[in-house]
Structure formats: C-alpha cells, structure tokens
Amino acid sequence: MKRWSLLFMVSALLLAIVVQVPAQPKDTLTVALVSHAPVLDPHFHFERVGILVNINMFDSLLHKNTKLEYEPSLATSWKPLNDTQWEFKLRRGVKFHNGETMTAEDVKFSFERVLDQKKKSPQFGNIRAIKEVRIVSPDTIHIVTDKPFPLLLERLVFFPIVPKKHVEAVGDQAFGLSAPVGTGPWKFVEWKKDQLIRLEAFDQHWRGKPAFKHLVIRAIPEIATQIAELKTGGVDLIRNVSADLVPELKAHPQTYVSSAPILRTHYAALDMRVPPFDKKLVRQAANYAIDREAIVEKMMAGLGRVVATTVHPAAFGHDPSVTPYTFDPKKAKELLARAGYPNGVDITLHSAFVEFRPVFEAIAQMLTDVGIRTTPKMWDPGPAWNKFFQTEGKAANGYYGSWGYYSVFDAEAILHPLYHTEPGGWVGKWYARVEGLDALIDQGKSTVDQAARKRTYTQIQRLLKEEAPSIFLFHQFDTLGVSKKVEYAARGDEWLWLFDAKPKR
Amino acid sequence: MTALLIRRVVRLVVVLAGVSLVTFAILHVSGDPVALMMAEAPEADRAVLRETMGFNEPLPVQFVKFLGSTARGDFGNSFFHRAPAMPLVLERMPTTLLLTALAILIAIVVAVPAGIYSAVRRGSLVDQAVTLAVFLGQSMPIFWTGIMLMLLFAVQWRVLPVSGWDSWWSLVLPAVTLGTFSAPLFLRIVRSSMLEVISLDYVRTARAKGVSEWFVICRHALVNAALPLVTVIGLQVGLLVGGAIVTETVFAVPGVGRLIVGAIRQLDFPIVQAGVFVIALLVVLVNFTVDLLYVYLNPQIRVR
Numbered sequence: 001m002k003r004w005s006l007l008f009m010v011s012a013l014l015l016a017i018v019v020q021v022p023a024q025p026k027d028t029l030t031v032a033l034v035s036h037a038p039v040l041d042p043h044f045h046f047e048r049v050g051i052l053v054n055i056n057m058f059d060s061l062l063h064k065n066t067k068l069e070y071e072p073s074l075a076t077s078w079k080p081l082n083d084t085q086w087e088f089k090l091r092r093g094v095k096f097h098n099g100e101t102m103t104a105e106d107v108k109f110s111f112e113r114v115l116d117q118k119k120k121s122p123q124f125g126n127i128r129a130i131k132e133v134r135i136v137s138p139d140t141i142h143i144v145t146d147k148p149f150p151l152l153l154e155r156l157v158f159f160p161i162v163p164k165k166h167v168e169a170v171g172d173q174a175f176g177l178s179a180p181v182g183t184g185p186w187k188f189v190e191w192k193k194d195q196l197i198r199l200e201a202f203d204q205h206w207r208g209k210p211a212f213k214h215l216v217i218r219a220i221p222e223i224a225t226q227i228a229e230l231k232t233g234g235v236d237l238i239r240n241v242s243a244d245l246v247p248e249l250k251a252h253p254q255t256y257v258s259s260a261p262i263l264r265t266h267y268a269a270l271d272m273r274v275p276p277f278d279k280k281l282v283r284q285a286a287n288y289a290i291d292r293e294a295i296v297e298k299m300m301a302g303l304g305r306v307v308a309t310t311v312h313p314a315a316f317g318h319d320p321s322v323t324p325y326t327f328d329p330k331k332a333k334e335l336l337a338r339a340g341y342p343n344g345v346d347i348t349l350h351s352a353f354v355e356f357r358p359v360f361e362a363i364a365q366m367l368t369d370v371g372i373r374t375t376p377k378m379w380d381p382g383p384a385w386n387k388f389f390q391t392e393g394k395a396a397n398g399y400y401g402s403w404g405y406y407s408v409f410d411a412e413a414i415l416h417p418l419y420h421t422e423p424g425g426w427v428g429k430w431y432a433r434v435e436g437l438d439a440l441i442d443q444g445k446s447t448v449d450q451a452a453r454k455r456t457y458t459q460i461q462r463l464l465k466e467e468a469p470s471i472f473l474f475h476q477f478d479t480l481g482v483s484k485k486v487e488y489a490a491r492g493d494e495w496l497w498l499f500d501a502k503p504k505r
Numbered sequence: 506m507t508a509l510l511i512r513r514v515v516r517l518v519v520v521l522a523g524v525s526l527v528t529f530a531i532l533h534v535s536g537d538p539v540a541l542m543m544a545e546a547p548e549a550d551r552a553v554l555r556e557t558m559g560f561n562e563p564l565p566v567q568f569v570k571f572l573g574s575t576a577r578g579d580f581g582n583s584f585f586h587r588a589p590a591m592p593l594v595l596e597r598m599p600t601t602l603l604l605t606a607l608a609i610l611i612a613i614v615v616a617v618p619a620g621i622y623s624a625v626r627r628g629s630l631v632d633q634a635v636t637l638a639v640f641l642g643q644s645m646p647i648f649w650t651g652i653m654l655m656l657l658f659a660v661q662w663r664v665l666p667v668s669g670w671d672s673w674w675s676l677v678l679p680a681v682t683l684g685t686f687s688a689p690l691f692l693r694i695v696r697s698s699m700l701e702v703i704s705l706d707y708v709r710t711a712r713a714k715g716v717s718e719w720f721v722i723c724r725h726a727l728v729n730a731a732l733p734l735v736t737v738i739g740l741q742v743g744l745l746v747g748g749a750i751v752t753e754t755v756f757a758v759p760g761v762g763r764l765i766v767g768a769i770r771q772l773d774f775p776i777v778q779a780g781v782f783v784i785a786l787l788v789v790l791v792n793f794t795v796d797l798l799y800v801y802l803n804p805q806i807r808v809r
Contacts, residue, residue, distance in 0.1 A: 035767060038586040045585065117553075125550065173587060194597070194759035195670055220668055220757040224652055228660050228667045 026485055026503050029212040031496060032220045032235040036197060040188070041176030042160035043114050046122040051158055052496045053197060053217050058160030058182030061088055061107070062153060066500070068314065068409065068492050070153060074102065074161055074183065080448055083148040090139045095204040096163045097187035104135040109164035111143075119172070126155050126406075150448045154408040160184075185210040185499045194219050211502045227481065230255055236483040237496070242355065243301035249481045259303055260490035262478040263405040265414065266356070267310050268349060268363060268471035270398040272433040276347065277397065281339035282372070283468035287325040288332035289370040290363060296474050299359055303477035309464040310403070310414050312475055314492060317411030317444070317457030322465055325472065332370040344371030350388050351400040352379045360400045363471070376400075388430075398431070402476070407493050411457045415441050419469060434467045517789050524785040525575060528778055529568055538584055538772035571778070580782070581775040583768075590775035594761055594783055600670065601760035604679055604752065605745045609738060611684030612691050617734075620695025621722060624703060635692065642689035647748050651682040651755040668757040679756040686748050687741050694737050698730040732802055739795030743788040 037050020042058050063073035075088040094102040111133045114121040129149040134142040145152065163181050170179045180188045185207065186199035199215040218235060220226045226238040227245060231252055241249060241257060249255045270277040270286065277283055296304040308324040311317060336344065347367075351360045357378055364376035388399045405413040417426040419434065420441050440463070444456040465472075480490045488501040539551045539560065555561055559570070574581065580590040623632035655678060659667040666675040702708060703726050711721045750762030761780055768776035 038583070044587060120554065176587065192759065194763055195757075218669070218757065219759075221754045221763060222757070225655065225668045225755060225757055228655055232660055232663060232667055234667050234669075 027212060028214040028216060029237070029486060029498060029501055030216045030218060030235045031237045031498070032218050032226045032229060033239065034219070034221050034223075036191075036194065036217070036219045039176030040180040040191065040197070041162075041172065042158075042180075042182075043110070043121050043123060043162070044119075044172070044176055046126075048494070054160055054182075055158065055184070055495060056186050056215060056498050057180060057184040057188060057199060058162065059094075059184050060159045060161065061090075061156045064157055064493060064495075066489065066491055070157075074107070075156075078153070081142070083448055084145045086143045086145075086152060087136075088141050088143065090141065091206065092139055094183050094206050096166070096183050097181045097202055098163065098166055099204075100163055100165065102161065102163070102183055104138055104141050106164045107141055107161055108133045108135055109167070110159070110161045113162075113167075113172075127159065148446055148448050150445055150450075150453060151408055151410055151412060154410055154413075158407065186215045207499065210499050212498070215498060230481050230483060233483065233485075236486045237488065237501075238481040239478070239494075239496070241479040241481045243299070243303055243479075245481075246301050246303070246479060254484050256482055256484060257479055258482055258488065258490040259477045259479045260492050261305060261314070262476055262492055262494050263312050263314065263407065263409065264402050264476040264478075265307060265310055265312050265405070266304075266353075266359075266400070266402045266473040266476065267418075268398050268400045268473070269418065269427050269431050270468075270470055271396050271431045272469060273431070274397075276339070276341060276345045276372070278433075279339045280467060281335045282341065282345070283471075284325075285332040285335035285339070285370065286367060286372055286471050287468050288328045288335065289372065290325075290366050290471060290473065291327040292324065292474055293327070295359055295362055299362060300474075300476075303479060304474040306474045307472055309461050309472050310418060310470060311411045311457065311461055311464075312405065312409075312414070315405065315409050315411050315413070316450070317454055317460075319454075319458040319461050322458075322461040325465075325468075329370045336371050341371065344373055346373045346375070347397040348375045348377060349398050349400060350377045350379060350396060352388075353401050354378070354380075356400075356402075363400060363473075398471075404494075407495075409493075411460070412441070412445050415444070415457075415460060419464075432469045434463065434469050437463060437467075437469075513793055517786075517793075520789050521782065521785055522572070524781060525572065525778065526568070528781045529571060532772070532774050532777060533564060533567070536772055538774060575778075575782070580779040583776050584773045585771055586773075586776075590773075590779040591783075593776060594764065594779045597759060597761040597764050598783060600758060601746065601749050601753070601762060604676070604683060604749050604758060604760060605742065607676060607680035608683035608687060608745055608749075609741070611680055612687035613738075615684070616688045616691035617695055620692045621699055621727065623692075624696045624699035625722065627700065635696075639689040639692055642685055645685065647682060647686050647751045648755060650685050651678070651752060654678050654682055655755070668755075670758050675756075679752045679758055682755070683745060683748050683752045687745060690737060690741070691734060694733050695730065698733045699726060702726045702730045728802065732799065735795055735798050735802065739792050742791045743784075746784050746787070 033049045033052065035049050037045040037047045037053065039045055039050070040053065040057070042050070042054040059074045061073060061075035062078070063071045065071045072091070074091050074094060076091050077089045078086060080086050090102075090104060090107065096102060111127065111130060113119055114123050114127060115130060117124065129145045129147060129152070130143055131146045132144040134144065136142055143152065160182060162175070166179075166181050167175050178191070183206070185202060185205045187202045189198040189200050191197045196219070197217040199217070201210050201213045203209065220229065220235070223240070223242070223245070226235065227249070229235040230238050230249070231254060233254065246257055249257050270283055272278055272283075292306040296302060296306060305313070306324050307313065308322045313320070349360075349364060353360060360376055360378065364374040367374040388396050403414050403418065417428065419428045419432040419437050421428050421432055421438055423429060437460070440456055440460050444453050444460065447453060478490050478494050480488070482488055485504055486501055487504045488498070491497065539555050539558070559567060578591070582588065583590045583593060586593055619635050623629070623635040626632055655667055658665045658678060665677055666672070669675045708721060708726055711725050712718070746762070749760060750766060752758065753760040753762045754766070761783070765777060765780040768780065
C-alpha cells in the first residue's frame with residue numbers, strides 16, 4: 001500500500017512538471033493603456049489611446065515601417081500630379097471584416113465624413129486642406145487640395161478607411177460603439193467600457209494573419225498597477241515607462257524594456273512681448289544657462305537627446321549643421337549684464353507637464369544660478385493653458401512644455417503652432433515675436449517641392465537659434481515594458497503596430 | 506409622514522439645485538473645452554463650435570438653460586463620447602455602488618464584533634491590539650493601502666488578481682481597500698457607544714435577571730449602541746463614493762469615479778454635471794433612509 005502511494009505521488013509530481021514546462025503557445029496578446037478613447041470610430045476622436053487601438057483594426061492608404069519610411073497599405077502607389085493634386089492607386093481585392101470588398105467609394109466616403117463640418121470631427125483640422133476626393137477609375141483616386149499641402153502623405157498614415165455601406169446602415173453612433181468594421185489585422189469582438197477591448201485576428205486580412213489570434217486592450221489608469229500586471233503576466237505590454245521604473249523592469253526575470261527616440265520635444269516657450277525676454281540677449285543667456293546633457297543623463301536615465309532648436313532630428317527639414325547651445329553659465333551672466341541686468345532679473349515660469357516636474361525644477365534652478373531668478377509654478381493640465389496665455393498685462397514670462405508633433409514628421413508640424421503669430425495660431429500668437437519668421441513658415445508650406453522646403457527650414461533653424469524664442473532642450477524616448485513571452489520593439493512614432501509582435505519561445 | 510416626505514423632497518430639490526449651480530460655476534471658470542476638443546484647429550473653427558455649443562451666451566443665460574434641461578432630465582451629450590451623458594453615468598453606477606456596498610459590508614463585519622469584544626473586554630490585550638489597528642487603519646491613505654495590498658496579495662503571493670473587474674475574485678482587493686478606510690471609524694463608534702450603554706442600569710437589570718451575557722449584549726446593549734453607527738454609516742456613503750474614485754483608479758475598476766475624473770480632465774461638462782448630480786442624489790437619499798432607520802431603531806425619536 002505504501003509503495004503504491006509513493007509511486008502515485010512521484011508520478012503526479014512528474015506529471016505536474018511535464019504539464020508546466022512546455023507552456024502552451026500563447027495566442028493572446030494583452031496590452032495596457034491608461035484609458036480607452038470615447039469611441040472606436042477612428043474619425044471621431046483624436047486621442048493617442050484611441051489611435052493605438054484603431055491602427056490594429058483599420059488600414060489607412062499609407063503605412064510606415066519600423067524605419068518610419070512610407071510603405072504601401074490600402075494605396076499601392078502615389079504621386080503628386082501638380083502642386084495641389086495627388087494620384088493614389090488603390091489595392092485591389094481588400095476585404096472588410098464583414099466580407100465586403102473595399103472600393104474607391106469607401107475611400108471617398110471616409111474623407112467626406114471628416115470634412116463634413118456638421119459632423120464635427122476633431123480630425124477636421126488635419127485634412128481641412130483637402131477640397132475634393134475624385135474617383136477616376138475603380139482603383140484610382142485623385143485628392144485635390146485648395147493650396148499646396150506638403151503634409152498630405154503624413155496625414156494619410158493615420159487616416160483609416162471605413163466601409164461606406166456598413167456605416168450608413170448602422171449609423172455613426174453604433175459604428176463607434178458596437179459595430180466598428182475595418183480592413184485591419186484584427187476585427188472587433190467586444191468592448192467593456194473602461195475595462196477591455198477584445199479583438200480577434202481577421203482571416204482574410206490582405207497582409208496575412210497576425211501572429212496573435214486574440215488581442216486584448218485593457219484600460220488601467222495607474223502605472224503602478226500596470227507594472228504589477230506586467231510582472232505577474234496579466235498584461236504583456238505597457239507604455240510610457242518612466243525613467244525611474246526602467247531599472248526595475250530590466251532586472252525582473254519576466255520583463256524587458258524597449259526604447260525608441262520619439263518626436264516629443266521639450267522646450268520652454270518665452271514670452272517675447274514683455275521684459276526681460278523681449279531682449280534677444282536675455283533669451284540667449286537663458287539658453288546658455290541650461291546643462292541639457294546633465295538633465296538627460298541624470299534625470300531621464302539617458303532616455304533623451306539634446307536638440308539644437310525645436311526642429312526634431314527625425315522631422316523633415318532638420319538641418320544638423322545647426323548645433324545646440326552649449327552649457328556656458330559664464331557667458332550667460334555676461335549676456336545678461338550686456339542686456340542691462342547686471343544684478344539679475346526675477347521671472348516666473350509655468351508648467352503643466354506633471355510627469356516632468358523634477359526637470360522643470362532643475363531648469364528653474366539652472367536659470368536662477370546665472371541670475372535669471374525663476375519661480376517655477378506647476379499647474380494641473382487642462383485649465384492651465386488659460387493661465388499661460390493670460391493677456392491682461394500680467395506677464396507669464398514663459399512655460400515649460402513639450403510638443404509631440406501629432407506624429408507628423410515634418411518641421412511644419414511644430415513651427416506653425418509654436419512660432420506663427422497668425423490669430424488662429426497656438427503658442428506663437430501669444431509669445432513669439434520674431435521678425436520675418438511668419439513669412440518663412442508660410443513659405444515652407446506653400447510648395448510640395450521638398451528641396452525648396454528644405455532650404456527654407458535651414459534658414460528657419462538658423463534664425464531660431466540666433467533669436468532663441470524658446471529655451472531649446474531635448475527630445476524624449478518612449479519606453480515600453482514588455483513581457484519576455486513577446487517579441488516587440490518600440491517605434492519612433494509611438495505606434496503599437498502589433499502585427500509586428502511575435503510570441504517568443 | 507406625508508408632511509415629512511414633502512419637506513424632504515423640497516430639501517432634496519434645493520440640495521440638487523445647489524450642487525448643480527456649484528458644479529456649473531466651477532466648470533465654467535475652469536477653462537474652455539473647445540480649446541481641448543480642437544487643439545490644433547484655427548481659431549475661426551473654434552469660434553464656430555463655441556457658437557453652436559452655446560458657450561458664447563452670458564453665463565446666467567447658460568445656467569438657466571442648463572437648469573431647464575436638467576429639470577427635464579436632459580443633461581446633454583458628452584462632448585467626447587458623442588452620446589447622452591446621463592446613460593454613460595448610469596451604466597457605470599452599479600459597479601461603483603457594488604464596490605461601495607461591499608466595502609461597507611466588510612467594514613461592518615469587521616468592526617462590529619471587534620468593537621463589541623474590545624468594549625466588553627476593555628483594557629485586555631485584544632482591546633489594545635484593536636486600538637492600535639484603528640490608529641493604523643485611519644492613518645493609511647486609500648491609495649497607499651491599495652497598492653500595498655496589491656503588491657502583497659497579487660504580486661508577492663499571487664492569490665488574487667492584480668486589477669480588473671472580471672470575476673468575484675477581482676472584487677476582493679478593491680473592496681477590502683475601501684473597507685479599510687471605513688472600518689476603523691465604525692469600530693471606534695461601536696466600541697465607545699457599547700462602553701456607554703453597557704454600564705447603564707437596564708443592562709445591569711438584564712444581567713441580574715439571569716439573562717445570558719450573549720443575549721444581554723446583542724438584544725439589549727447593541728440595539729441602543731447601533732444608533733450612532735447608523736448615523737456614521739450614512740455619512741460615510743458620500744465619503745466612500747469619493748474613496749471609490751481613488752480605488753477605481755488603482756484597481757482599474759470600470760466605475761463612475763473614473764468616468765468623472767476623466768471628464769474633468771477633458772472639461773467634458775455634461776458628464777461631470779450628470780455624475781455629480783447622481784452622486785448628490787444618492788447621498789441625499791441615503792441620509793433620508795438613515796433618518797427613517799432612526800425611527801425604526803428607537804421609537805422614542807420623532808422625526809420632524
């Protein structure tokens with residue numbers, strides 16, 4: 001009897017080991033985002049968390065590979081016919097998740113529902129330059145713009161094509177909440193709001209089947225919770241791992257981190273309308289005062305790169321011959337004295353960039369050290385912008401913030417919002433007063449001749465460095481936390497293109 | 506009773522109107538939602554949107570219009586969800602209510618026996634341990650308690666899920682976290698009111714009659730000691746819904762708190778207004794129920 005029970009126990013133990021060791025090939029990939037977008041309709045929100053889900057369900061005309069070069073997607077080729085007209089050849093035989101074949105009608109319809117101002121799409125501004133989408137033949141369309149629109153291709157990388165018949169049948173609201181249909185690698189299964197979105201691989205996707213059959217996107221607002229889920233295998237992929245958490249995930253046996261330089265560029269915008277930043281020498285002094293390398297290395301775990309101006313090295317138009325300001329506190333003091341502030345000057349800087357509060361405080365301290373005595377004021381995001389841009393004579397002096405280019409790899413995407421002073425502008429209309437800069441920015445976007453644009457942007461970057469309308473700082477890296485069961489690398493555009501994710505054995 | 510009800514309904518309407526006014530005022534001074542909705546668009550487009558959404562009218566006019574539609578039960582469409590605000594709030598309400606109810610239940614189940622025991626065995630080792638626990642429990646912020654429990658039970662020992670709302674198991678940590686917030690207060694109340702009651706004459710009389718100790722405590726002492734507890738539970742409901750917002754964030758629970766916090770961040774006025782309205786309504790109703798319970802527990806009290 002004893003022998004039997006011993007034998008039984010040993011075999012049970014062996015069985016347990018046998019069952020545990022070759023883990024079942026995982027066919028579910030679980031991703032954590034801080035929230036879900038309010039709708040799954042790719043045209044009626046403009047939130048990063050929504051875009052990251054949409055791109056895995058919908059295709060756009062163009063795609064970008066991991067090197068961020070254009071790749072054919074629903075369009076197989078494209079060319080400009082003249083300054084205001086582009087031709088796109090459409091891929092044939094592409095199936096929507098409901099089995100219908102994609103046609104030029106669907107493409108035209110997709111543009112028109114965003115351009116229809118009655119529908120109030122938050123993406124209207126992205127493609128407002130498009131005047132008409134013309135169907136030339138079943139697989140050829142022409143896009144006509146009202147003026148030269150050099151950003152068109154960039155905008156089309158996230159411009160999902162939706163099925164006309166289906167959308168018209170179910171209506172916009174149901175399409176966004178319960179019946180989204182695209183041509184992408186995964187199709188919709190269910191959405192438990194603020195909980196999870198469940199997707200399933202689409203058998204007839206034109207690229208072939210993705211490696212993971214199921215894709216689950218969970219909404220977990222708290223980063224500490226995301227980390228705990230990642231370590232225990234509850235999720236496989238998390239975004240925006242901050243510098244202080246990187247060592248922890250690197251050391252953990254079940255996780256690794258993957259970083260990539262991204263467009264998000266940090267700067268301190270200076271209010272050029274009022275003293276002391278109305279003087280060029282003071283603005284230059286502020287730029288010499290900052291030890292950028294030290295901030296990147298010591299406060300951001302090296303996950304950043306110093307930039308010369310706000311034009312990002314990966315953006316079209318960047319000129320590497322324009323070099324960053326050096327760290328030179330002596331020169332900063334000198335310039336400050338020459339500007340008429342031998343005893344220094346008091347200023348207030350604002351920020352709503354909560355995640356980077358320590359960096360903000362370090363910048364304030366470095367400015368104070370050279371005599372630009374800075375009081376840093378931290379605000380809650382959202383309402384803060386009203387404070388930064390207050391106009392009733394109370395100087396804001398400036399604010400520390402960042403700009404993510406809305407994933408558009410082109411100098412225009414940051415120059416216009418930050419420095420153009422047109423009344424419809426963003427920061428520029430309040431803060432920037434650089435003579436001649438408006439005209440140059442307009443010139444940069446008035447043609448699709450890329451060589452001519454490049455020359456204009458070189459001119460702009462030289463002007464920016466000389467006039468220093470901002471304190472130029474650095475650009476950020478995006479860091480993913482990934483389970484060792486999954487192979488995936490961070491991308492420079494912050495996309496989670498999960499078709500590239502593979503299970504690791 | 507009818508007069509009482511009428512008075513209560515009038516009070517309810519006044520409270521709700523007041524809460525709506527305050528919410529409305531705070532929201533409208535806190536910023537421009539159109540600037541967040543169309544961050545990149547030219548000012549001209551934003552002006553059009555502001556016009557169609559009625560933000561250009563004077564604030565008092567906007568408020569009167571808002572009150573009017575609120576009275577008809579119409580809180581407007583969410584700016585971002587493209588759907589009516591009230592259903593969005595209501596569909597998340599059961600989750601928050603369940604979480605809050607479980608937390609209160611856990612707090613009562615822990616606090617009542619422990620409170621009674623430490624009152625009856627005053628000064629004993631158990632009493633001292635309970636007092637220490639009360640101190641600890643009251644000084645831990647919900648956020649911290651939540652993360653600690655998660656690290657211990659979900660990451661270290663792996664006996665419970667980290668977060669989510671899929672199974673009954675995933676309810677345990679958030680409910681316990683939130684319960685930890687209320688239990689110490691309940692316990693203190695039970696202990697002190699039991700101490701007060703237990704030395705009264707009628708309890709001594711009951712004992713003298715030879716009634717068993719257990720029966721004396723439960724039948725005679727506890728019923729009278731329960732009044733303050735009921736009051737405190739009523740007051741706690743409002744606080745707990747506030748605590749639920751934090752707990753929902755930590756444990757990724759799809760409740761109304763997360764919805765409201767997200768809406769505040771985006772200045773999604775209709776959702777915030779609908780959410781605050783529902784929670785205010787809930788608190789007022791709970792307090793009314795507490796008043797009714799008084800009458801039931803102690804017929805000597807006349808509710809006026």
